Amino acid sequence: MAHSHLGMVTDGRYIYVVTGQYGPQCRGPTARNFVLDTKTKQWQDLPPLPVPRYAPATQLWRGRLHVMGGSKENRHTPGLEHWSIAVKDGKALETEWRTEIPIPRGGPHRACVVFDDRLYVLGGQEGDFMAKPGSPIFKCSRRNEVVYDDVYMLDDDMTWKVLPPMPKPDSHIEFAWAIVNRSLVIVGGTTEKHPNTKKMTLVGEILQFQFDTQVLFLIFNNLMVFTLS
Template identity: 75%
Template structure:
């Protein structure tokens, strides 16, 4: 027979019970935060590919597309810009590494599927984080960062005549901006948001400038209705005579205090899924959010069959490791219903991809990819990539 024991005094029993409850809560929290989902999907060659990601940041369910590898880009390029005119994709500026930036344009020909041309940018033009738009002949390049690492932004703006390859300068922006949303709409060049002069604080300002045939029709930028949420790295699209702002983030890297080379230092960032539309020039309307928060998508979109297609990007950081998580889904925004869907998967997750669409094929090039199928964080080195996938009408609608 077991010996009888006296009950614990009340003054000891209460603290012990509280400690036990705290311990159980800690264990439950740990189990929830470490929960993973494992998927096995067939890759392009029929092999099973295992994936094990934190449940909160797992890839969204999506059809796997067959991608075809194209000629590699002439140089690695991160935070560059691009514009498609007909069967040509103009790929501009960007980082090769944090200590080296480009000051030239590479041109990809979708008809021949080759890189066909290279020419220089003005020496005074920004090397990354530009805003960019085109009217079908002229390419307007707005503000951005001049130099490597996290150097200051500049106010200067330029326009390229793609027929003559001549550059001309436009009136400067009222203040410098990093990666502002930029588009041509109703005869005016619109520039919105981006990062402020410290590179971190989001800007809400919205300016426009009347332009025609590569020339400014005004000497100063006009203030427009501010955007509801500021920040860099968002898609800015004109479709059906409406102006759309998609995704983006608040906050970004800042120059390290006292660094003579403006060395980049990480700061807190918030990635969001917000979508806004301006259709009458007087009021922004908030629409259905993206399927997941997505940033670094300013040139990762195309308009196809009354839909906006967006590839890749970055989403919220992992809450424990704080590492940047890259996006590998292909998103579709139906301009008729104003609703989102996930229509495909890229060959790997990638940020700051430069996208194009020609003759039924969706292309992307440049950017920074993931570490592998099981690791959605970014690689240390940039990649030279060129990929395309054939899109059917069933995928687009």
């Protein structure tokens, strides 16, 4: 099973763990997938993805486990692919993943949410650290990263719709959200590099996306903010 940069979603009992990085530093990804039954505490295998990905958007929607985007095998190149597989009670009902409509913009570290039978994907980035060429320990080497504010929605038409953008670019938010009433609340994340130090900047805001108006706005901006090397 992947150690980091995996996709994860739960229906309340079963936790689906999808693809991701196997090992420390910037090692390669695995295409293997698993499901944990939190009642019996037992793990089971799921069919592997056609190809592995880093940190793909992952969600359960209409009886299927959806996996989309993420970074390709080199950890840096954005992936556009979108696959799904039918699941029920922690078991795959199919032996192979089905190809779905590609996501308009690839990349990892996005929020992926289902509400009112619609699938939403918010934020994310293009690019990430890569293994330094020739490094025996796959030491991470920085590459250019572009954090974005894109918001997409998939509904009955099975066509990605572009919604109004986020108030600011935001990444690393795949597990930084919660649905409150009829809104999606996103806390923190990472955004553009600091203009002077060029270090990654952490988001100090709380954002709210209203599902009825499909508009995302700032509701709080006094969190402590740091920069990362």
